[in-house]
Amino acid sequence: MESTTTTLSGKTVPTSESGYEGRVRAPTPDVNFFRLDVLLRLLLFSATVTATVVMVTANQSKTIVSPFLAFPITREAKFVHSPAFIYFIVACSVTCLYSVLTILTSCFAVAKRSPSSGLLFFLMFMDVFMLGVMASATGSAGSIAYVGLKGNSHVQWNKICNIYGKFCRHIGSSVGVGIIASIALVMLVILSGYSLYRRIR
Amino acid sequence: MATATEVKTVPITIVPTLPPLPVALAAKWHHLSAFTYFVVSHAITCVYLLFSLALLVVNRASNAKKLILILAIADVMMMELLFSGNSAAVAVELIGLHGNSHLRWNKVCNVFKGYCHQVGAASMVSLISSFLLLFMVILTMVNLHRECKSM
Numbered sequence: 001m002e003s004t005t006t007t008l009s010g011k012t013v014p015t016s017e018s019g020y021e022g023r024v025r026a027p028t029p030d031v032n033f034f035r036l037d038v039l040l041r042l043l044l045f046s047a048t049v050t051a052t053v054v055m056v057t058a059n060q061s062k063t064i065v066s067p068f069l070a071f072p073i074t075r076e077a078k079f080v081h082s083p084a085f086i087y088f089i090v091a092c093s094v095t096c097l098y099s100v101l102t103i104l105t106s107c108f109a110v111a112k113r114s115p116s117s118g119l120l121f122f123l124m125f126m127d128v129f130m131l132g133v134m135a136s137a138t139g140s141a142g143s144i145a146y147v148g149l150k151g152n153s154h155v156q157w158n159k160i161c162n163i164y165g166k167f168c169r170h171i172g173s174s175v176g177v178g179i180i181a182s183i184a185l186v187m188l189v190i191l192s193g194y195s196l197y198r199r200i201r
Numbered sequence: 202m203a204t205a206t207e208v209k210t211v212p213i214t215i216v217p218t219l220p221p222l223p224v225a226l227a228a229k230w231h232h233l234s235a236f237t238y239f240v241v242s243h244a245i246t247c248v249y250l251l252f253s254l255a256l257l258v259v260n261r262a263s264n265a266k267k268l269i270l271i272l273a274i275a276d277v278m279m280m281e282l283l284f285s286g287n288s289a290a291v292a293v294e295l296i297g298l299h300g301n302s303h304l305r306w307n308k309v310c311n312v313f314k315g316y317c318h319q320v321g322a323a324s325m326v327s328l329i330s331s332f333l334l335l336f337m338v339i340l341t342m343v344n345l346h347r348e349c350k351s352m
Contacts, residue, residue: 081303084292121346128277128338132284132331139285140292143235147293148304154232155297157306182281189277193345197270200348
C-alpha cells in the first residue's frame, strides 16, 4: 500500500517504502523549503537596502545664531562623522549584494524537486558568516546611536538627539531595520539547518 | 570587563585665577551602557554554554539528532549576541580612545589608561571567543552535512 505525504508547498509525494523490515529505515522524502527561503532572502534584501539608504540620507545641519557671535555658525551632523555608521553602511551593502546573489541561487533551486545538500550547506555557511557581520554592524551602530540619544554624564559625552532630531530618527530607524535583517538571517540559518536535518532524520 | 575600574585624581580648573582643585573621578564598567550590554551578553552565553555542555554530556550515549539541531540553532543565536556585544563595546572604546571632534565627545583614555587597557583586553578575548563559537557552529554544520551525504 502506498502512503503519501504532503510537502510544505502543498504537493503530495509518495513515501517510498523499503522492502526490508527493521534493518533499513524508509527514506524520508526531501522537502523543498526554498520558496520560504526566497521570501526570507527578499526580506533580507529589502531590509538591507532600506537600512543603507536611510542611513546615507541621514544628514542635518543646524544654524546657530547668537548675539555673542559675529556671524551665524552652521553645524552639520552626517553619517560619515562616526566610523561605526560607516561600518554599518558597508556591512549592509555587502549583505545586500550577498542577498541578491543568493536570491538568484535559491530561485534556481525552487525549480528542482530536491536540491543538493551541498547547496544547503553552502548557503547555511554563508548565512552564518553574514549573520556575524550584520550582528556586529548593528551592535556598533546601535551603541553609538544610544550614546547619542541618552548622552553619558560619566564621560561627559553630550546627547545630540535633542538638537539633531531628523538625523537621530534616520539613524534609529536604520539600526532597527538592520535588526530585522539580522533576524531574517537567523531564520534563514534555522531553515537551512532544519532542511538538512529532515534529510537525515 | 566587570573588574575594569579605575579611580584617578584629576586636577580640574574651575576659575583660571585659582589653582586647580584635585577631583577624584572614577571610571567603572557600568558607566557605559555598551559595556553593560557586553557583560550581559557574555554572561548569557556563558550560562547557555555550561547548560548545553551538561546536556550533551548527559546525552552522549544516545544519538540525539534533534538535540544537536536545537543546540546548533541556539549556538547561532548566541554567536550573534556575542558578536553584537563585542562590536558595541569596541565602538564605544574607539571613541574613548580617539574622541570624536564632530560630535564633541572627548577622549577618555589619556586619563584612564589602565581602564582602557583592561577594556581593550576584554574585547580582544571576546573576539577570540566569538570566532571560536563561529567555528563551533561551522563544525556542527559540517557534521550535519557529512551525515546527510552518508545517508
